[in-house]
Amino acid sequence: MTPVSVLVNLLGWAGAAAMLYGYAMVSASRMAGDGMTYQAINLVGAAALMVNTAYHAAWPSAVLNVVWGAVGLASVTRLLSARLGEKGARIP
Numbered sequence: 403m404t405p406v407s408v409l410v411n412l413l414g415w416a417g418a419a420a421m422l423y424g425y426a427m428v429s430a431s432r433m434a435g436d437g438m439t440y441q442a443i444n445l446v447g448a449a450a451l452m453v454n455t456a457y458h459a460a461w462p463s464a465v466l467n468v469v470w471g472a473v474g475l476a477s478v479t480r481l482l483s484a485r486l487g488e489k490g491a492r493i494p
Contacts, residue, residue, distance in 0.1 A: 417450025
């Protein structure tokens with residue numbers, strides 16, 4: 403196994419662990435499903451799995467993770483915009 407292959411596999415496992423952690427926390431009502439923490443975990447996990455599945459030419463999974471990442475990116479962007487809007491509204 404090459405060093406790149408090992409790194410890509412570790413990245414894939416870390417992405418899977420991140421997404422499972424987020425799902426478990428939301429399912430246990432320990433994290434809000436519409437909160438920044440969950441969305442960031444999903445975005446990072448999807449990106450890691452996207453790299454792993456593309457490297458291994460698992461195209462259905464790679465496409466799924468591209469879409470999952472796009473949803474996560476849109477959610478994070480929306481949450482950041484809302485936060486910045488709130489802060490801007492408080493400035494006199």
